[in-house]
Amino acid sequence: MKKEPLVTIVTPSYNQAVYIEETIQSVLNQDYKNIQYIIIDGASTDGTVNIIEKYKKRISKWVSESDQGQTDAINKGFSLAEGEIIGWLNSDDTLLPHAVSEAVQYLSDHPAAGLVYGDANYIDEDSEVIGKFPAAQTTLEKLQGGYVHIPQQASFFRKSLWDQVGPLDPSFYFAMDYDLWVRLASVSEIKYQARLWANFRLHADAKTISADDRCWPEMLRVHYRNGGSWFSQIVIKYYLRKIAAPFINYRRRKLFKKEIVERIKRHE
Numbered sequence: 260m261k262k263e264p265l266v267t268i269v270t271p272s273y274n275q276a277v278y279i280e281e282t283i284q285s286v287l288n289q290d291y292k293n294i295q296y297i298i299i300d301g302a303s304t305d306g307t308v309n310i311i312e313k314y315k316k317r318i319s320k321w322v323s324e325s326d327q328g329q330t331d332a333i334n335k336g337f338s339l340a341e342g343e344i345i346g347w348l349n350s351d352d353t354l355l356p357h358a359v360s361e362a363v364q365y366l367s368d369h370p371a372a373g374l375v376y377g378d379a380n381y382i383d384e385d386s387e388v389i390g391k392f393p394a395a396q397t398t399l400e401k402l403q404g405g406y407v408h409i410p411q412q413a414s415f416f417r418k419s420l421w422d423q424v425g426p427l428d429p430s431f432y433f434a435m436d437y438d439l440w441v442r443l444a445s446v447s448e449i450k451y452q453a454r455l456w457a458n459f460r461l462h463a464d465a466k467t468i469s470a471d472d473r474c475w476p477e478m479l480r481v482h483y484r485n486g487g488s489w490f491s492q493i494v495i496k497y498y499l500r501k502i503a504a505p506f507i508n509y510r511r512r513k514l515f516k517k518e519i520v521e522r523i524k525r526h527e
Contacts, residue, residue, distance in 0.1 A: 263293045264343040264367070266359055267418070269336030271329045272311075272350035273301035278460065280310045281386065285353035285458075287317050291360035295319040295342050299332040307350075330435045334426040346415040351460040353386075354412070358456035362415040365452055373420045373447025374440070377456035379410035384462045392459055396451040399444035402437075403482060405493035409449075411436045412457035420447055434477035441481055 268286055272279055286296050298311055300323040308323045315321065320339055326332050333347050344366060348354060358377065365375045381390035395408040414436075424442035427435040443449060482493050 263291070264363060265293050265295055265341060266291065266363060266415070267295040267297065267337075267340035267342030267345045268354075268359075269333055269340065269345070269347040270296075270298045270350050271301075271332035271336065271347065272298060272303065272307055273329075273332075274303045274305040274307060275350035276303070276306040276310055277384075278351040279307055280313075281353055282348060282350050283310070283314050283318070285355075286348065287314065288356055289354065289359045290356050291363060294359060295340065297321065297336045297339055299326070299336045300324075301326045301328070301332060327429060328432070330427045330429045330431060333435075334429065337421060337425065340418060340421075343418055344415050345418050345421060348412060348457075351462070352412040353382075353458045353460075355456050355458070358413065359415070361452070361454055361456065365450070366415065366417065369448075369450065371448050372450045374414060374416040374443045374449040375452060376409050376414040376449070377452045377454040379413045379457040379459045380455065382458045382460050384460070386458070386460075388458075389461065394451060394453075397444075397449065399441065399449075402441050402444055403485065403487060403493065404491060405478065405482075407437055407440065408451075409436075409440050410457060410459055412459050416443055417447075431477050431480075433474040434481060437478050438481045441485065 270282060270286070283298075286294065296319050298318055298321040300307055300311065300321065302323055302325045311318065311321055311323070326335065336347065337345060344363060362375050362377070366372055376394065378394045379392040380388045381392060383389050392410045393408055394410050394413070397406050397408050420443055423446060424439070428438055431438055440449065478493065482491065487493070
């Protein structure tokens, strides 16, 4: 009987004690057991380390030491990865129990695919579902035009390809995953599966909310680095988003205000 391939999941962490236990449990409770789980913590001071230590017998490797941020932590984790298939899960996100087994099955059945990704829910601070990530099939050409639609939390790719195109660019704060998707799509097929694999947590301190204005300029850096035109679709999207930014931020503030009110009502 063929041995199941080893999967490495890396969690970069810094001061996420509120959420990291749920993240850890979502990895340890997978129905796929051949997992190497690595946590790279950036010397947290909020009790994160105490939570990690609760699970240290079930975590393959972990460290808590100063680093250069999330991208550096992910690169450090993948440098320790031994799995044939790899992915990373941020310390405020979670996986569904069947995510790894289904991703492994797909990549095993489709050797030409280098990256597979599924669907992800948006969840709030209380892990309540508040929406759905707009995942969809994309291609290298579409990626280069800004049509990303890949939820990082629900993405798995081959270590052999990481060795070919990695590591993540440490100069990126936000778009390091987009940069990686473009690189992977340039050397392999990327495939979407309409299966729910992860939860993407939105909260006031999340990078997606607090630093969204840094994402698109970084995406444009990837675009121009690869010889992209000033008149391409991604550039047009960037300027349209800048115009719409006040409305987008208003909608987000309204969303979180509504959630806070509803949370208070639930606990009255």
